[in-house]
Amino acid sequence: xxxxxxxxxxxxxxxxxxxxxxxxxxxxxxxxxxxxxxxxxxxxxxxxxxxxxxxxxxxxxxxxxxxxxxxxxxxxxxxxxxxxxxxxxxxxxxxxxxxxxxxxxxxxxxxxxxxxxxxxxxxxxxxxxxxxxxxxxxxxxxxxxxxxxxxxxxxxxxxxxxxxxxxxxxxxxxxxxxxxxxxxxxxxxxxxxxxxxxxxxxxxxxxxxxxxxxxxxxxxxxxxxxxxxxxxx
Amino acid sequence: xxxxxxxxxxxxxxxxxxxxxxxxxxxxxxxxxxxxxxxxxxxxxxxxxxxxxxxxxxxxxxxxxxxxxxxxxxxxxxxxxxxxxxxxxxxxxxxxxxxxxxxxxxxxxxxxxxxxxxxxxxxxxxxxxxxxxxxxxxxxxxxxxxxxxxxxxxxxxxxxxxxxxxxxxxxxxxxxxxxxxxxxxxxxxxxxxxxxxxxxxxxxxxxxxxxxxxxxxxxxxxxxxxxxxxxxxxxxxxxxxxxxxxxxxxxxxxxxxxxxxxxx
Numbered sequence: 001x002x003x004x005x006x007x008x009x010x011x012x013x014x015x016x017x018x019x020x021x022x023x024x025x026x027x028x029x030x031x032x033x034x035x036x037x038x039x040x041x042x043x044x045x046x047x048x049x050x051x052x053x054x055x056x057x058x059x060x061x062x063x064x065x066x067x068x069x070x071x072x073x074x075x076x077x078x079x080x081x082x083x084x085x086x087x088x089x090x091x092x093x094x095x096x097x098x099x100x101x102x103x104x105x106x107x108x109x110x111x112x113x114x115x116x117x118x119x120x121x122x123x124x125x126x127x128x129x130x131x132x133x134x135x136x137x138x139x140x141x142x143x144x145x146x147x148x149x150x151x152x153x154x155x156x157x158x159x160x161x162x163x164x165x166x167x168x169x170x171x172x173x174x175x176x177x178x179x180x181x182x183x184x185x186x187x188x189x190x191x192x193x194x195x196x197x198x199x200x201x202x203x204x205x206x207x208x209x210x211x212x213x214x215x216x217x218x219x220x221x222x223x224x225x226x227x228x229x230x231x232x233x
Numbered sequence: 234x235x236x237x238x239x240x241x242x243x244x245x246x247x248x249x250x251x252x253x254x255x256x257x258x259x260x261x262x263x264x265x266x267x268x269x270x271x272x273x274x275x276x277x278x279x280x281x282x283x284x285x286x287x288x289x290x291x292x293x294x295x296x297x298x299x300x301x302x303x304x305x306x307x308x309x310x311x312x313x314x315x316x317x318x319x320x321x322x323x324x325x326x327x328x329x330x331x332x333x334x335x336x337x338x339x340x341x342x343x344x345x346x347x348x349x350x351x352x353x354x355x356x357x358x359x360x361x362x363x364x365x366x367x368x369x370x371x372x373x374x375x376x377x378x379x380x381x382x383x384x385x386x387x388x389x390x391x392x393x394x395x396x397x398x399x400x401x402x403x404x405x406x407x408x409x410x411x412x413x414x415x416x417x418x419x420x421x422x423x424x425x426x427x428x429x430x431x432x433x434x435x436x437x438x439x440x441x442x443x444x445x446x447x448x449x450x451x452x453x454x455x456x457x458x459x460x461x462x463x464x465x466x467x468x469x470x471x472x473x474x475x476x477x478x479x480x481x482x483x484x485x486x487x488x489x490x491x492x493x494x495x496x497x
Contacts, residue, residue: 138411138491142283153340153433155302155311170342173492179406184495
């Protein structure tokens with residue numbers, strides 16, 4: 001219905017323009033995203049104004065219309081209509097209003113849609129239950145403080161983690177590989193999170209799944225349990 | 234727990250169980266820190282000076298390690314591991330290494346999987362023969378150690394025709410990847426091995442006086458002992474954990490496992 005209305009309206013405009021001799025001058029093709037100037041040409045006893053046409057694709061931004069000219073710009077390819085109205089006659093009482101239109105083909109490739117925004121990270125969840133993994137570099141053991149060295153292999157620390165409802169996925173060298181010589185798929189998000197940062201690091205992910213967050217390994221087991229208890233806050 | 238010291242050490246000696254009568258374990262081929270050893274992945278711990286714990290700290294550190302239960306001996310107990318027996322074969326070089334890999338996995342919080350020492354039999358062409366610790370490590374790094382489930386189902390089965398068809402694939406899941414090497418005088422060996430155990434790593438060890446390879450998994454501090462150390466050793470001659478003191482306690486070779494492959 002809307003399309004039929006536009007076609008009838010355009011036909012009327014073309015006919016009217018032929019009667020008055022008023023025209024919209026400017027390029028018939030423009031590249032997408034590139035601005036173009038359009039100018040109204042009228043007879044001595046005529047005035048004309050650019051005017052958006054209802055029911056058709058956006059033609060002109062009224063912010064860019066100056067006397068006699070208008071700036072056209074389209075963000076995506078397709079057919080557009082630059083529209084105006086011509087006022088003909090010697091006086092306002094005898095004025096005729098003649099619609100004008102010019103079809104503009106906007107060429108080019110539609111720009112790709114904006115990439116989807118990543119999901120916002122899970123908010124800290126104090127008291128939540130986590131999958132926990134710790135990564136270190138074997139040959140940098142000597143750079144770790146004694147309390148961290150103790151924590152890495154402490155059965156007491158592991159028991160406390162388990163008692164608090166967390167799951168310890170492991171305590172690994174950052175270069176951990178599986179039997180096929182690849183990064184283990186289950187550990188991959190954790191390894192990725194810990195990689196590139198100063199080691200040792202602790203990674204937390206909600207037990208039910210979610211974003212992996214990584215932190216510098218706290219100084220000792222008490223501070224580490226506190227970090228996990230607070231969900232990394 | 235049985236205690237072996239400088240006065241009763243001869244009680245544990247026995248003829249080698251190898252078919253050719255040669256020792257079950259022979260002195261290492263490579264020297265600690267040599268290019269050949271490093272190519273095998275054996276990194277000398279002496280190059281990590283901060284890891285070497287001064288003797289003045291041993292008493293406090295050992296008490297802390299035993300309280301926090303950080304050593305392989307503690308992991309072995311908590312995981313409900315099963316002691317191994319060579320069943321009359323001369324494969325101690327494989328049993329000690331296998332126990333060390335099992336404990337290395339536990340240290341990483343991987344589950345206990347009982348591994349099959351005899352799946353390393355390819356290193357001696359499936360004969361009942363002795364071997365070298367350093368070369369055994371290189372072999373295990375390359376091909377791994379199969380689980381007992383895939384390799385005969387019980388200790389002492391070293392006929393690979395009785396293994397599951399996929400035992401070699403299975404073995405790749407259990408490979409030690411990084412090692413600390415030890416070397417030097419007896420005092421230096423003691424210091425290096427104590428340091429490795431105090432950071433929670435198992436040590437694959439060998440004694441020349443015994444012609445035997447085993448796994449060291451813990452230490453106690455006792456001022457009546459040489460270097461004030463009593464060593465907790467897992468013996469594959471069927472008696473499980475034993476304690477060694479005095480000159481008999483300090484290993485002649487020691488290799489600490491740094492990491493293993495992931496296979497939960």
